[in-house]
Amino acid sequence: xxxxxxxxxxxxxxxxxxxxxxxxxxxxxLAEDMFETMHHASGIGLxxxxxxxxxxxxxxxxxxxxxxxxxxxxxxxINPEILWEDGDSWTFTEGCLSIPGIRExxxxxxxxxxxxxxxxxxxxxxxxxxxxxxxIQHEYDHIEGILFTxxxxxxxxxxxxxxLANITKGKCDADYKIKLPKKR
Ligand SMILES: [Zn+2]
Numbered sequence: 001x002x003x004x005x006x007x008x009x010x011x012x013x014x015x016x017x018x019x020x021x022x023x024x025x026x027x028x029x030l031a032e033d034m035f036e037t038m039h040h041a042s043g044i045g046l047x048x049x050x051x052x053x054x055x056x057x058x059x060x061x062x063x064x065x066x067x068x069x070x071x072x073x074x075x076x077x078i079n080p081e082i083l084w085e086d087g088d089s090w091t092f093t094e095g096c097l098s099i100p101g102i103r104e105x106x107x108x109x110x111x112x113x114x115x116x117x118x119x120x121x122x123x124x125x126x127x128x129x130x131x132x133x134x135x136i137q138h139e140y141d142h143i144e145g146i147l148f149t150x151x152x153x154x155x156x157x158x159x160x161x162x163x164l165a166n167i168t169k170g171k172c173d174a175d176y177k178i179k180l181p182k183k184r
Contacts, residue, residue, distance in 0.1 A: 001033045001036065001037075002033070002036055002037050002177070002180055003009040003034075003037045003051035003052070004051075004176075004177040004179040005037065005041060005046075005050055005097050005098060005174075005177070005178050005179065006049070006050050006052050006098060006100055006178075006179050006181075007098050007099070007100065007167050007168070007170075007172070007174075007178045007179065007180060007181065008099045008147070008149075008164055008167045008168060008181075009164075009168030009180075009181035010050055010052075010098075010179070010180075010181040010182070011143065011181070012049050012053075012054055013049055013050070013142070013147060014097055014145045014147075015049070015145045016143070016144055016145045017047075017048060017049055017053075017054045017055050017056045017057075017142075017143040017144075017145070018052060018054060018055060018056065019055075019056050019079045020055050020056060020078055020079055022058060023055065023075075023165070025055075025077075025123075027057065027078060027119050027158075028050075029089055029164060030053075030057070031057075031059055031076045031119050031181065032079075033051075034046050034048070034051065034057075034058075034059045035059055035061065035079065037051060038059060038061065038097070039061070039064075040176055041066075041097050041098045041174075041176035042064060042176075044058070044060060044061060044062055044064055044065060044135055044138070045058060045060045045061075045139040046058060046059055046097065046136045047139045047142030047143055048142075048143065049142050049143060049171050050097060050098050050142060055143075055160055056078065056079050056080065056143045057076070057077065057078050057079075057143070058076075058077050058080075058099055058139035058140070058142065058143060059075070059076050059077070060068050060075050060077070060130065060132075060135050060136065060139060061075075062074070062132070062135065063075065063087075065131070067079050067131065067138040069131075070131060070132070071172075073132055073135075074114065075118075076117060076119045076160050077084065077114070077116040077117075077136070077139070078117040078118065078119070078121070079116065079117050080114050080115065080116035080117075080136075080140060080143075081114065081115045081116070082113070082114050082136075082137075083112075083114065083115055083125070084112065084113050085108075085109040085111065085112040085133075085137070086109055086110075086111050086112075087109050087110035087111035087129060087133075088109075088110050089107050089108065089110065090107065090108070090110050091105045091129050092105070092106065092108075092131075092134055093105050093107065093168060094106045094134075094138060094148045095112075096138070096147065096148055096152060097176070098147070098176075099147065099148070099149060099167060099174045100167065100174035100178070101163065101167070101172050101173055102149070102160060102163060102164070102167075104148065104149070104152055104156065104160075106138075106148050106151050107121045107151075108133075108134060109133075110129055110130060110133060111127065111128070111129040111133055112128055112129075112133045112137065113125065113127045113128075113129070114125070114126060114128065114136060114140075115128075119160075122156045137153065146165060149164065168180070168181050
């Protein structure tokens, strides 16, 4: 099932998500739906808050990237916790399915160690670096209620203000179904 993707301005994207209790939801079905939703939108990562679910889960799939090394980077992260981040900081132009049409440079540490559960609730502890770490950091931020635009300078934010306001009203180009923030 393809979910509409929640866009900038929705409170669910600004909220820290909660852990998933084993057996409380069908995580395998949800992961399948999240992969389908993400692939449909040509994304490489999708976090549960982006489909309106404030739970700690995200999926990644690096295969759409033109990078052989990323082709087998397909994973499900449940209740993840980043244990540490280090390495040289590097800058990359990030985009987000919840912020269509905006891409900006974000600087992040190059390595991390993460603890997480897979879809069978088996615990893993793994280190990632480079683009893999980058995608994890971006998706992990989503379950902490952080968007990449939060890292921009006040100057950059001011420049993007109009574009972001338009996204909240659905005035943006996304070739996938989006869900607009509820009007208050
Ligand atoms: Zn995102």
